[in-house]
Amino acid sequence: MEYAVRGKVVIEADKLARSGKSIIYTNIGNPHSVGQSPLTWPRQVLSLVDLPPSAGVDHPDVLKLYPSDAVSRARELQSMMGGSGTGAYSHSQGVLGIRQDVADFCASRDGVPCDPDLIFLTNGASAGISHVLQTCVSGEDDGVMIPIPQYPIYSATLALLGGRQVGYALDEGNGWEANVSSMERSLQEAKDAGVNVRAFVLINPGNPTGQVLSKEAVGEVVKFCAKHGLVLLADEVYQENVYCEGKAFTSCKKAAADMGLLGEVEIASFHSTSKGIFGECGRRGGYMELTGFDKEVFGQIYKLASSGLCSGLPGQVMTSLMVKGPPSDGESFSSFEREKGEIFGSLKRRAQMVADGLNAIPGFTCNAAEGAMYVFPRVTMPPGAAAAAAAEGTNVDTMYALSLLRETGICVVPAAGFGQEEGRSGFRTTFLPPEETMEEAVRMFKTHHEGFVEKYK
Known part of the structure; x- marks a missing residue:
């Protein structure tokens, strides 16, 4: 398995940091580590x-x-x-009162009743994702549809479980929209290859792509999963990070309810204290809601949760505070809302600034970050770069990211670690460091790229 977000480039960055080099870590959505103040x-x-x-x-x-x-x-x-x-184990699904807080939050958000007995409090969203994937995948013939580009927890976990990755391409030219015809084609090709496709992953708002899907687009995904009997993993951890005017987050559960499909499709939805405005990554707080699952399957997931006894209690508390403020x-109340507004406003400014700044660099094309915490620019590489990368035994994205790191101290993740169409190159960067730091980073992106093009022209 590979996990590019903390892979080769980050390991090199840590070595350089220990030797005294100043590093700007934009590789991971870890807000407090780069200066965001806790609420x-x-x-x-x-x-x-x-x-x-x-x-x-x-x-x-x-x-x-x-x-x-x-x-x-x-x-x-x-x-x-x-x-x-917080020093004692809780129920394996988490403290009941906190699960009720989560259920009240989901019911208010979606306009649909929510049962606290269907909520699992988890160590971040990743623990819940792992439980569901482990339940779905029993061997090498089982596959899961994941978006390309995707967040590598999915490809890494599938590799660990011995399952098959079935990619469906997001449309970069159309703002990274999910395309139903692309989904149908990918599913059919997998079936023709003998893959038993069990589940479908939707990341909305997108990581690494930053798009926010329309209500209609989310509905199309729900219908697709209902039609083909696929478990829908709804990765919704960035639901509070929506910056684009006219865009709004729609949960998969709400979309299913609005179309009369609630109960007709199995939905596992995930949220986390690590993202949004809280940014409390180190607390490892989060939740998973299971909707429409068979009781026996639910019991198997409960067994998995029970084998870990329970999620961390400080994370459970932080989850309660995320879904139910003062x-x-x-x-x-007023100071809490003011602090949240200041953080959100700065994130929105940085999202625009970084996308605009990268688009101004010749050879860069970058879709706007409508949500989440990242941009995923396409970078046109000079003619000699591919041969140089091959000589180093790596891909051109990784060579580019290492060159950027060594020359500027900026640590990004090679786009190859997320998956992309053949012939594309680029990287993922967060815009989490302070505004003045990101302004300087954009200037360094430009200077480095000009030098890189000259070196490998």
């Missing part, structure tokens, strides 16, 4: 939940240090845990 209120609540009551919520001076709505929420969460706090009449 105050969730950290206040989490600290109180972690503290023994006598040193926290029940301390006589607690209201001198914490806002009252943080104290009341911490008490509520400790009560949900039965007084055991009350609108609480003393923390």
Whole structure:
């Protein structure tokens, strides 16, 4: 298995950093590591939940240090845990009260009832994704449809499980839209090759591509999965990261409900505290909702979750705080909303700035980041680059990314690690570092590319 997001280029970056070189890490969606400040209120609540009551919520001076709505929420969460706090195992699916918070969030978002017994609190979205893929894939003839480009947790996990990757191409010329005819063609080719296609992955908003699919496009995917009996893995971790005016996130569950297909298709949807505005990657908080699954299959997924006992309790708490913020009449509400607005506004400016800046470089073509945290530019390589890469025993994308790293200190991920059409080259970069850092990075992208073209012309 390969996982390019922390692969060869990043290993080299870490070596250079240890030798004293300044590195701009734009390889991974890890907001706090590159300067994003944590939101105050969730950290206040989490600290109180972690503290023994006598040193926290029940301390006589607690209201001198914490806002009252943080104290009341911490008490509520400790009560949900039965007084055991974050140091004890929870139910294998997670604390019931927190699962109810998630269910209320999903019901409000989708306008569809949500059962907390169908929610699993997970160590980030990745643990839930792994559980579902492990349930779907039992041998080398089982396949899963994944978008190309894709986030490499899918290709890596399939390789680990011995399953088959069935790619369906996203249309770069049409804003990375998902194309039903491309899906049908890929599915038929896989069937003709003897692959038993079991599941379909949709990443919306897109990673690494940054597109936000229309409600109609999401609906087409749901219909496709219902038609062919495919489990739909709905990777929706960037649902709060939508920057483009006129675009809005639509969940697969809502699309299914609106078309009368709820219960006709198995949907496993995923969300995470690592993305959105929270950016709490290190907490490993997230959830998975299973909709339309057979009870026996559900039981097998429960068994997998149980084998790991439970997800981390601090991550469970952070998940609750992500889906249920401070009350609108609480003393923390205005500051919480202000902090979120500042982070979102800066992300939106950086998304536009980086896409515009890369498009201004001769040889670069970059679709706008409508959502998520990344851009995925196409880079026209000079004629001599492919031969030079072959001589080094690597692909041209990796050679380019290593050259960029060594000359500028910018760490990106080669596009080859995500999959792309034959003959295309490029890389994925986040726009998470501070605005002034990204402005300088765009200038360095240009300078490096001019030098690279001259060297390999």
